[in-house]
Amino acid sequence: MIRTYIDDSWSAEDDNILLLAGYAQKVPVWAAFSDAWKAELSKEPAIEYCKMSEAESRKEQFEGWSERKRDKKLADLARVIVEYDPWSIECFVSQKQYKEILEPVIAYDLRGPYMPCFHGIIVSLARYHASTGITLPTDFIFDEQGKIGAEAVLWYEEIKANQKPEIRALMGSTPEFKDDKKVLPLQAADMIAWHLRRRKENRNARENREVMEILSPLLRVEVEVTETVLRKMADDMASLPHIGLTQGKRGSIKRHMVGGKLPEMIALVCKNKQCGETFDVMKDYLAQTGKAPCPFCGQERYYIPWLARLIKWIFRI
Numbered sequence: 170m171i172r173t174y175i176d177d178s179w180s181a182e183d184d185n186i187l188l189l190a191g192y193a194q195k196v197p198v199w200a201a202f203s204d205a206w207k208a209e210l211s212k213e214p215a216i217e218y219c220k221m222s223e224a225e226s227r228k229e230q231f232e233g234w235s236e237r238k239r240d241k242k243l244a245d246l247a248r249v250i251v252e253y254d255p256w257s258i259e260c261f262v263s264q265k266q267y268k269e270i271l272e273p274v275i276a277y278d279l280r281g282p283y284m285p286c287f288h289g290i291i292v293s294l295a296r297y298h299a300s301t302g303i304t305l306p307t308d309f310i311f312d313e314q315g316k317i318g319a320e321a322v323l324w325y326e327e328i329k330a331n332q333k334p335e336i337r338a339l340m341g342s343t344p345e346f347k348d349d350k351k352v353l354p355l356q357a358a359d360m361i362a363w364h365l366r367r368r369k370e371n372r373n374a375r376e377n378r379e380v381m382e383i384l385s386p387l388l389r390v391e392v393e394v395t396e397t398v399l400r401k402m403a404d405d406m407a408s409l410p411h412i413g414l415t416q417g418k419r420g421s422i423k424r425h426m427v428g429g430k431l432p433e434m435i436a437l438v439c440k441n442k443q444c445g446e447t448f449d450v451m452k453d454y455l456a457q458t459g460k461a462p463c464p465f466c467g468q469e470r471y472y473i474p475w476l477a478r479l480i481k482w483i484f485r486i
């Protein structure tokens with residue numbers, strides 16, 4: 170089994186990119202890495218954990234450190250990453266472009282720049298693995314403090330279901346969210362995501378960070394959610410029948426979700442004011458027909474906002 174640890178980094182510069190990045194490696198190697206990372210953290214000057222935002226501002230764990238002292242610590246930690254030879258995956262999107270192109274048409278439950286990036290990361294990594302003959306599936310671990318929500322878990326199952334069998338076979342179980350202070354490879358993901366995001370900012374583009382030099386021998390898989398991809402997604406989305414019903418808060422199906430998933434049976438309240446009865450509909454029926462006739466008054470309402478159906482449609486790209 171391969172495990173991939175991913176962190177998100179958000180820019181406040183230029184086009185406000187969102188970048189997801191992290192490292193993949195076999196599970197036993199990660200176990201050895203974690204011991205080595207912990208040992209490196211404990212070396213004098215010791216820190217309990219490494220977080221790039223704290224290192225950069227020299228606060229918290231790096232409080233009172235000189236830049237030189239901080240840089241040396243980061244370089245030593247980066248060398249630990251290189252020693253265990255993980256390969257990285259990164260995907261970014263311009264939030265400015267996302268807002269202009271996709272946000273005006275996107276279904277409420279899919280809104281936010283995270284979704285196209287999340288899709289880009291997991292599908293691209295599986296495709297890369299397939300192209301290199303890797304046969305082990307990949308699990309994903311995300312930093313629980315990131316902005317990714319429970320809906321990503323639902324996206325994952327649907328994205329997976331929409332891949333070719335040989336790609337699907339390389340996608341592991343539902344992503345998990347862990348504490349980066351306890352799950353140490355997430356600190357390596359933070360390190361690479363932070364540096365890659367920073368390098369994409371115009372004012373920092375020429376900056377030469379020692380950490381990036383040290384990490385440069387490792388294999389990188391890069392993906393960009395380009396303007397073309399966003400336009401394709403937006404066109405696809407806009408042409409969906411009844412798309413208007415999925416936009417805005419009222420179009421959300423999340424209120425039907427239990428523990429991050431839609432139950433087999435969904436309880437609906439009849440919208441006919443004279444009726445107002447509650448009845449259950451099978452989610453598969455909703456997904457296929459997009460409508461639910463009330464068994465009490467017979468009024469038929471469209472419930473096209475079935476998230477999985479939308480995702481199936483979007484993710485054909």
Ligand SMILES: [Zn+2]
Pocket residue numbers: 439440441444445446463464465466467468
């Ligand atoms: Zn009714």
